[in-house]
Amino acid sequence: MTNTTLFKTVALTASVLLLGACGKTDNSAPKAAQEPASSAIAAVDGARILAADKEPGNWMTHGRTYDEQRYSPLKQINDGNAKQLGLDWYFDFPTNRGIEATPIVVDGVMYVTGSWSMVFALDARSGETLWQYDPQVPTNWAVNLCCDVVNRGVAVWKGNVFVGTLDGRLIALDAEDGSVLWEVKTTPKDKPYSITGAPRVVKGKVVIGNGGSELGVRGYVSAYDAESGEMAWRFYTVPGNPEEEFENPILEKAASTWGGGEWWKAGGGGTVWDSMAYDAELDLLYIGVGNGAPWNRQIRSPDGGDNLFLSSIVALRPDTGEYVWHYQTTPGETWDYTATQHMILADLKIGDQQRKVIMQAPKNGFFYVLDRATGEFISAEKYTKATWASHVDPETGRPVENPEARYTDGKPHLVAPHPAGGHNWHPMSFSPDTGLVYIPAQENLMAYMHDSQYEYDPKSWNVGVNLAAAGLPENDPAVREAFMPTIRGHISAWDPVSQKEVWRVQHPNMWNGGMLSTAGNLLFQGNADGELVAYRADNGESLWSTNAHTGIVAAPISYAVDGEQYIAVAAGWGGVGALSLGEIISDAKGTANNSRVLVYKLGSDKTLPASAVAERALPEPPPLDADEATLTQGHALYMANCHMCHGDRAVSASSVPDLRYMSKEKHAMWDGIVLGGALQAKGMVGFWERLTKEESDAIHAYIIKRAHDVVEAASTGAP
Incomplete structure (x- = not known):
């Protein structure tokens, strides 16, 4: 049987079984969503997504439903039998970089x-x-990515599969055979934009954002006709040059919140790189907006201002992209506190009133509950350590800041959370059974310091923060050892009505996976230590775990075929935490990358192949003959140009090479690799346009020094 024949058999048989159980169409769906699907393969449309609970065996859109609750009504697997779960099948990806996708x-x-x-x-x-x-x-194109060569998944609609690519394309594939139906470039060819997020399809329009704020771009979200690929609308999230015509009247008002400076030269930031949600009854599409470019408002907008729509939730009309309302979580953002994190829609009884709410735990450490019809602030409380603000004023909905947190005095200031956030992109989940939101939370902090040497560079990072001061200290092991245990993660089971944590599961490491809750009173999460774990959703008791042979950062899903319920997760260690945080998370047990789809069901007992752990020989670095000034310069240049892929202090916690262990041959090839691009085919471009020979030599000297540190530590038994 050919793959195509098998595909038709699988899809058509299941389609008949599942569509026959759907019942009547939800008449509250928009007219565009009522149209019948055009193909029996990936036969998804708006009506079917809105009626998803009538066919719980499918997971048809990113968060399973438009409200993005990531809750499965399936309960064949439950708190009474979860310990019987076993591996049923796995699929090996052909690469070994980060995996962040939600399977559909x-x-x-x-x-x-x-x-x-x-x-x-x-x-x-x-x-x-x-x-x-x-x-x-x-x-x-990897050099234009802040956060690994990852992708968070596809969207399917009427027989088509849609994917955004790292280099800014949106591609429609035929769901039957994977052939290309159409392709559009959604970003300018001369700007370092990227796409890592999953598209959403609403009312026949494929909605996609992009990333790249730190590299100097201007954020926007676009909608394309699902059938033709023609662009329907585009909404810019930050204003452009005020001397030019604004693309949207609301941007003129937004421009009044930017004070001084020429932010448009560095783009301004505000990229829409991940979360969205949709309310069909209100006909509102919600987008989350990212950080400023550069991060540091003192540089970006020196006269102050809220800098709309940075770090905001924005409600738009999906037919036209028309602005309806916004709420800004971090006015005057200056810490890389994005509001692109997962948003969940739910109906909650707050006081004596039933409220239609949107909930988010953005990077800044506060959990927000808003009225999703109007954007009205309802409540916000800290879900993790956050020192940049004491609280959110219940009358104004604005944070009450710690003045020193803005680091305007030229000195380093420890601020929590870190740019990795109290919660990053890893999806939350909401269970209507328990009434709890499950947050993959993080505890972290960083030394923020104004970069007095900052100049806009379209070919480099534009953060305006002294990154050398922000990393772990080079010459103070005691400080490093005291600092590292404060960086970790946990599951927070959060009551959004009372705004308090009900229970917690503490993890030893940060950068743990997203969440799935089910009607079986179960909560699933993968973690940085390479485990997939099932917990009781009501109290957090651990019921089952399995060794995934790799760190898991993506969120699991549940689906059913032929009466069998499955739990699936796309596993593979990577992402910005694994790449950039170095020794903070390098001890995580799951840091090896074995990129796979892992699928479990009751009673199965298959096993994964043994995971080969490569033993690294001690490096044999060239002689260290650089003076302290050169090493200091090399460290600063390394942090500005290299650490986002090779880790803080050149400690790699991912599949990207650990530069401390470079071979003699690679040291000899340094100029050819770093300046000449000899390894460009593997994603390591040449930096001849960014670095002088003297600067490259200084970075090399720093890497040689770090290799000698490894040798010295081995000889003394130090960690």
Whole structure:
């Protein structure tokens, strides 16, 4: 049987079974969502997503439903039998970089993305490959990414599969065989934009944002016709040059909140790089907006101001992109506190009133509950350590800041959270059974310090923060050892009505995976230590765990085929935490990368292949003959140009090479690699346009020094 024939058999059989159980169409759906699906394969439309609870065996959109609750009504697997879970099948991705995708499962077929924006269609019963598609992203585009060559998944609609690529394309594939139907470039070719987020399809429009704030871009979100690929509308999230015509009247008002400076030269930031949600009854599309470019408002907007719509939730009309309302979580953002984190819609009884709310735990450490019809502030409380503000004023909905947190005096200031956030992109989950939101929270902090040497550079990072001061101290092991235990993560089971934590599961490491809750009173999460764990959703008791042989950062899903419920997760250690945080998380047990889809069901007992752990020989670095001034310069240049891929203090906690262990041959090739781009085919571009030979030599001297540190530590038995 060919893959195509098998595909048709899988999809058509399951489609008949599941569509027959759907019942009547929800008449509250918009007219555009009522149209019948055009294909029996990936036959998803708005009506079907709105009626998702009538066919709980499918996971048809990123958060399963438009409200993005990430809750499965399936309960064959429950708190009474979860310990009987076992591996049923697995699929090996052809790469070993970070995996962040949420699989989509429709009528027995799974659609999932891997690294480098690759797309795979798998038989959801067996894991057999039905087709795969590689968009051939240029490897040299990796230099334009802050956070690994990851992708968070596809959208499916009326027989099509949609994926955004790292180099800014939106591609429509035929769900039957993976052939390209249309392709559009959604970002300018001459700007370092990227796409890592999953598209959403609303009323026949594919909605996609982008990333790249730190590299000097201007944020926006776009909608494309799902059938033709023609752009329907675009909404810019920050104003452009005030001397030019504004694309939208609301941007003129937004421009009045930017004070002084020429922010538009560095783009301003505000990229819409991850979360969205949709309310069909209100006909509102919600987008989350990112940080400023540069981060430091003192540089970006020296006269102050809120800098709209940075760090905001914005409600738009999905037909036109028309602005309806916004709420800004971090006015005058200056810490990389994005509001792109997962947003959840729910109906909650608050006081004596039933409220339609939108909930978010953005990077800044506060959990927000807003009226999703109007944007009215309802409540906000800290869900993790946050020192930048004491509280959010209940009357104004504005934070009451710690003045020193803005680091305007040229001195370093320890501020929590870190730019990695109290919560990053890893999805939350809401259970209507328990009434709790489950947050993959993080505890961290960083020394923020104004960069007095900052100059806008379109080919480099534009943060306006002294990154050398922000990393772990070079020459003070005692400070490092005291600091590192404060960086960790936890599950916070959060009551959004009373705004308090009900229970917590503490993790030893940060950068743990997203959440799934189910009607079986279960909560699933993968973690940095390479485990997938099932907890009781009501009290956090651990019921089952399994060794995934890799750190897990993506969120699990649940689906059913032929009466069997499955738990699936796309596993593979990576992302910005794994790449950039160095020794803070390098001791995580799951830091090896074995990129796979892992699928479990009751009674299965398959095993994963043994995970080969490569033993690293002690480095044999060249002689260290640089003076302290050169090493200090090299450290600063390394942090400004290299640490986002190779880790703080050149400690790699990912599959990207640990530069401390470079071979003699690689040291000899330093200029050819770093300046000449000899390893461009592997994603390591040449930096000849960014670095002088003298600067490259200083970085090399610093790497040689760090290699000698490894040798010295081995000889003394130090960690």
